[in-house]
Amino acid sequence: MKRSTRNSILIHAAAGVVSLLILAPFAWMVMASITPQRVLITTPLRWIPEEFDFNRYIQIFSGGAESVGATFRAAMVNSAVVAVGTVTISMVVGILGAYAFARLRFRFRRATLMVFLATYMLPQIALLIPLYLILNSLGLLDTTTGLILVDCALVIPFVLWILSNYFMTIPDELEEAARIDGTTRLGALFWVVLPAARPGIFAAIMFSFLLAWDEFMYALIFTSSDAAKTLPVAISEFAGRYTTDFGLVAAGGILAALPPLIVAIIFQRYVVSGMAAGAVKG
Amino acid sequence: MSVASAERAETSGGRPPQEDGRTPRRRKENQGRLAFWLLLPAGVAVFGVILYPIFRTLVISFFEVTSALATDTPFIGIDNYVHVLTSASFRESMGRTLYFTIVSTALELTFGLIVAALLNAKLRARWLFRAIVVIPWAIPTIVNAAMWKGIFNAQYGSLNAVLAQLGIINEYQAWLGDPATALNMVILADVWKTTPLVAFFLLAGLTSIPSELYEAAKLDRARWPRIFRSVVLPMLVPSISIVLVLRTVEAFKVFDIIYAMTRGGPANGTQTVAYYAYTTAFSDQDFGVGSALSYIIVVVILALSAIYLRLLRRSEMSLL
Numbered sequence: 001m002k003r004s005t006r007n008s009i010l011i012h013a014a015a016g017v018v019s020l021l022i023l024a025p026f027a028w029m030v031m032a033s034i035t036p037q038r039v040l041i042t043t044p045l046r047w048i049p050e051e052f053d054f055n056r057y058i059q060i061f062s063g064g065a066e067s068v069g070a071t072f073r074a075a076m077v078n079s080a081v082v083a084v085g086t087v088t089i090s091m092v093v094g095i096l097g098a099y100a101f102a103r104l105r106f107r108f109r110r111a112t113l114m115v116f117l118a119t120y121m122l123p124q125i126a127l128l129i130p131l132y133l134i135l136n137s138l139g140l141l142d143t144t145t146g147l148i149l150v151d152c153a154l155v156i157p158f159v160l161w162i163l164s165n166y167f168m169t170i171p172d173e174l175e176e177a178a179r180i181d182g183t184t185r186l187g188a189l190f191w192v193v194l195p196a197a198r199p200g201i202f203a204a205i206m207f208s209f210l211l212a213w214d215e216f217m218y219a220l221i222f223t224s225s226d227a228a229k230t231l232p233v234a235i236s237e238f239a240g241r242y243t244t245d246f247g248l249v250a251a252g253g254i255l256a257a258l259p260p261l262i263v264a265i266i267f268q269r270y271v272v273s274g275m276a277a278g279a280v281k282g
Numbered sequence: 283m284s285v286a287s288a289e290r291a292e293t294s295g296g297r298p299p300q301e302d303g304r305t306p307r308r309r310k311e312n313q314g315r316l317a318f319w320l321l322l323p324a325g326v327a328v329f330g331v332i333l334y335p336i337f338r339t340l341v342i343s344f345f346e347v348t349s350a351l352a353t354d355t356p357f358i359g360i361d362n363y364v365h366v367l368t369s370a371s372f373r374e375s376m377g378r379t380l381y382f383t384i385v386s387t388a389l390e391l392t393f394g395l396i397v398a399a400l401l402n403a404k405l406r407a408r409w410l411f412r413a414i415v416v417i418p419w420a421i422p423t424i425v426n427a428a429m430w431k432g433i434f435n436a437q438y439g440s441l442n443a444v445l446a447q448l449g450i451i452n453e454y455q456a457w458l459g460d461p462a463t464a465l466n467m468v469i470l471a472d473v474w475k476t477t478p479l480v481a482f483f484l485l486a487g488l489t490s491i492p493s494e495l496y497e498a499a500k501l502d503r504a505r506w507p508r509i510f511r512s513v514v515l516p517m518l519v520p521s522i523s524i525v526l527v528l529r530t531v532e533a534f535k536v537f538d539i540i541y542a543m544t545r546g547g548p549a550n551g552t553q554t555v556a557y558y559a560y561t562t563a564f565s566d567q568d569f570g571v572g573s574a575l576s577y578i579i580v581v582v583i584l585a586l587s588a589i590y591l592r593l594l595r596r597s598e599m600s601l602l
Contacts (some may be wrong), residue, residue: 043446
């Protein structure tokens with residue numbers, strides 16, 4: 001009894017330390033974004049300023065055309081369009097493919113899955129030059145459509161992997177019962193397999209959203225203006241241009257991190273059960 | 283549909299036979315056709331984008347292409363590869379990449395195991411802890427890089443402030459100003475961001491360990507180190523192997539955090555192979571050499587993965 005209480009205290013203390021290590025850097029960035037510039041550069045550093053300065057957020061949200069704010073807001077919209085488009089296409093295409101891998105017996109099934117997964121090993125740099133020329137000739141350079149197209153190729157293998165592993169854990173009997181009642185394969189996929197695979201689906205949505213939101217190299221090379229520039233590119237330009245005002249970079253960074261943070265915190269409880277199946281079967 | 287009727291006729295006879303040769307030919311073909319149509323969209327979306335570029339980059343790597351608009355591009359065989367493999371800067375960037383890969387993967391795996399164990403432990407506010415742990419994973423790499431660049435800043439960085447106020451250092455340091463420390467600082471930033479992802483992968487493996495195993499071990503009065511070594515670790519081998527492969531591949535391709543934190547500097551101290559390939563192709567406009575470089579990266583990653591997969595298979599054998 002006594003030993004277990006001691007263990008429990010140790011575990012809670014360790015969890016506290018880990019939480020602190022995770023939260024401290026982020027908390028400082030949040031604080032820096034609302035600390036006046038002159039306070040931010042004083043030595044010794046004053047951790048919590050006497051007055052807060054929300055100007056940077058105002059600048060980002062209400063700056064007129066040609067300002068930092070306008071670029072940032074355009075990038076926010078572009079990132080949202082690219083992420084939602086990529087996730088939607090990848091999920092639809094991925095669900096169909098994953099069902100085939102998990103439920104159908106066909107020749108070269110394992111080999112086909114391996115080929116999809118092996119694409120993950122290709123560094124993006126190995127595709128950049130020809131992709132640039134292709135997108136250019138299709139008129140898709142500096143468009144969100146072009147980015148969605150190339151991002152899907154990155155995300156789909158992941159979705160296939162997570163979902164096919166999860167689909168395999170759903171008992172065959174469920175689907176067979178439905179098919180005896182006269183439902184087709186696709187009908188069974190939509191009415192039986194998908195509802196039962198909810199944790200796996202949510203895990204896949206979260207993964208693909210984070211991947212698409214985070215994608216940097218393609219966006220860096222294939223976009224050049226507010227028409228398609230995504231947040232990672234905008235932030236890295238920010239950081240390059242406003243080296244003296246870390247607070248502005250921090251404010252932009254926090255706003256850029258908010259959507260994935262919200263998605264991750266909402267979906268994280270599905271991730272463990274959604275991946276549990278995936279990680280074990282591999 | 284013939285597919286559906288064939289399926290129905292078959293399922294009414296009990297469980298479908300596995301791939302054992304006795305499967306009725308018609309059914310197999312129908313499943314194959316359905317699988318083809320179901321996989322076609324994924325195949326088009328993935329290979330439609332990458333197939334031609336892979337091939338094209340291979341071709342470019344055998345030519346001298348020194349400008350985006352070059353009209354005179356002579357075939358030079360393997361000269362680009364020879365040039366890369368004999369250059370000192372390639373060897374140095376390869377060394378740095380290996381260092382980055384080994385150190386960051388090892389740290390992420392170690393801390394990931396600890397965090398996974400904590401995520402799996404009986405905690406009071408478990409949901410809160412899980413929500414906190416997921417934060418670094420969700421923060422975009424570029425934002426993470428900008429954040430740590432601020433933390434390590436020589437003038438206003440909070441690392442200097444903490445260490446100075448604790449009396450550990452007397453003078454503010456330029457953490458990203460020295461080639462040797464800069465790479466370690468980038469690794470630190472990468473570990474902070476990626477450990478949660480690793481932890482969640484390992485947690486998925488941990489939760490699949492049946493509780494009977496722990497209870498049996500406790501009945502045998504096994505201590506924690508022993509339980510970890512004899513029960514947890516063997517059961518985690520598949521998850522650990524997957525994480526190892528994923529992280530190694532990803533670390534070897536590292537580009538965006540380097541770009542955002544140091545641009546390969548100072549004095550090329552953080553220039554990894556992917557970044558080197560990027561500057562060769564896009565800053566120096568040497569597309570031939572850049573393509574050869576990226577193919578060398580592909581070959582190294584394939585080799586690493588093959589070694590891992592072999593080890594994984596062997597470790598699975600040893601479990602049986």
